[in-house]
Structures are given as structure tokens and as C-alpha cells.
Amino acid sequence: MKFLCICQSGLGSSFMVQMNIQNVLNAMNVTEEISVDHSDVGSTTPDLADYFFVDQTLGEAVANLPAERVILLKSLIDQNEIKTAVSNILDKESISHS
Amino acid sequence: MELLGKEQIQQVTGDGISWQDAITLSAKPLLDKKLITTEYINSVISICLEKGPYMNIGPQIVLAHARPLSSTKQACISLLKTTQEVSFIDNKHPARLWFFLATPDNTSHVAIMQQLASVLLNADKVQQLLAAVTIDDLANVFSGE
Numbered sequence A: 001m002k003f004l005c006i007c008q009s010g011l012g013s014s015f016m017v018q019m020n021i022q023n024v025l026n027a028m029n030v031t032e033e034i035s036v037d038h039s040d041v042g043s044t045t046p047d048l049a050d051y052f053f054v055d056q057t058l059g060e061a062v063a064n065l066p067a068e069r070v071i072l073l074k075s076l077i078d079q080n081e082i083k084t085a086v087s088n089i090l091d092k093e094s095i096s097h098s
Numbered sequence B: 001m002e003l004l005g006k007e008q009i010q011q012v013t014g015d016g017i018s019w020q021d022a023i024t025l026s027a028k029p030l031l032d033k034k035l036i037t038t039e040y041i042n043s044v045i046s047i048c049l050e051k052g053p054y055m056n057i058g059p060q061i062v063l064a065h066a067r068p069l070s071s072t073k074q075a076c077i078s079l080l081k082t083t084q085e086v087s088f089i090d091n092k093h094p095a096r097l098w099f100f101l102a103t104p105d106n107t108s109h110v111a112i113m114q115q116l117a118s119v120l121l122n123a124d125k126v127q128q129l130l131a132a133v134t135i136d137d138l139a140n141v142f143s144g145e
Helices: A013-027 A056-062 A079-092 B019-026 B028-032 B038-051 B110-120 B123-131 B135-143
Strands: A002-007 A035-040 A051-055 A070-073 B009-012 B060-064 B076-087 B094-102
Touching: A002 A013, A002 A056, A013 A035, A013 A051, A013 A079, A013 B110, A051 A056, A056 A070, A070 A079, B009 B019, B009 B028, B009 B135, B019 B028, B019 B038, B019 B060, B019 B076, B019 B094, B028 B076, B076 B110, B094 B110, B094 B123, B110 B123, B110 B135, B123 B135
Parallel strands: A002 A035, A002 A051, A051 A070, B009 B076, B060 B094
Antiparallel strands: B076 B094
């Protein structure tokens, strides 16, 4: 399973989301290997990951990605919002977590 | 190394300034030290104008940054706090904490981002930054682990 966090430059905002997700995965005791990385909008294609996390204001910029695998975020630093989004994915993929 | 020392932190009221002013002012400590050039600041503002308010990474927080530029001497960060909200691009994105990040390449800023995340992903610390009155208060949030 691979999560990819994307933003315009692939440096700051997306990296912040990556660290937020990693913290949440650790706290949720997820044992299945899930890789989390970050990249820029321009070089992101649907084959690069299973799920994509992006700020909601960049929604139009990721129209090339399948909507059911894109998570639009209101805040990039809200741990609760990330936790809810990650939980939904883990449940959908039948991956155990606390 | 501490993430943000007092010399990289500024505070103004924010009265009568635009978001472009806030970003330009936030970068001033880095420009004064010649760590970045005005070319980079202009690049950040252009991206905001073109791509919208996505750098408003959480309530009241803007993380201004652009792609790496070779004219940037080293990875660096500064902070401007406006005691009043300044609208970032549109009035749906008010902000008081204006971080400015620069990096010469794709990897040099990793340590800075990790330290920044340890503060910004902690809701208590974000509240401390918003409640801070003085530059010392702001600096203490970054130095007190």
C-alpha cells in the first residue's frame, strides 16, 4: 500500500502531510507496511500510489487522478482530520488498526 | 540546532498590510542575511497568485515556499506573526502565522521540516504560538522541546 502526498512544489506542504500521516499510522498501530511519500502535482500520475492526499484548494490540479483514490484535505496539519481519512482507507482495504 | 531563533522571528500588527507585504516582510531576516534573493520571494508570491491559497496549511498558518533555487544559500526558515489577521489571497483564508521556507535543493530542508512538523502537528504548540505576545514567547515554543 502506498500513500502519496502532493502539493504544487512537492517540498513543504506535501511533506508536512506525509509526516502527519506517518505519526497517525504509528499511533494507530498499523503493522502492514504502508509507504508514505510526497511529490509535486506536475509529476504525479495515477500509477504512482494507491491513495493521494492533497489540499482541497488544489483539487482541480489533480483531476487526472481517479477521484475515489484522492483525499482532499481542509487542513494539512490537523491530526484528527488525517486520522479519520486514514481510518476510512484502512477499513476499506481491510487493514487492521487500533 | 534550534529551528527558529529570535533573529528569524518578527512581529507586527498587520494593520493595513496585504498578504504580499506579509510574505515579503516574513522573508526579510533571510534576505538581510543574504541566504535568499528577492528572486525567490517573487517566485513564492507568483505561485500563490497562480495556484491559490493551498499554502494556508492549517487555520491561521501560511507556509510560504517555492521550488528550490540555486540562488538560495542554504535551507532556512523565518516567521512573521501579525497580531491581526491578514487575508491570504481571499477572505476565506485569514492568517496570523507566516512561515517562510527556502531551500537550495530537494533535500536540504528535510531537518527543518521535521522540526517544524513537531511544532505545527502539535495543536497545543500552535495555540501557544497564536497566544504568544512577545518575540521571546514565540522563540520559546520552538526551543522548548
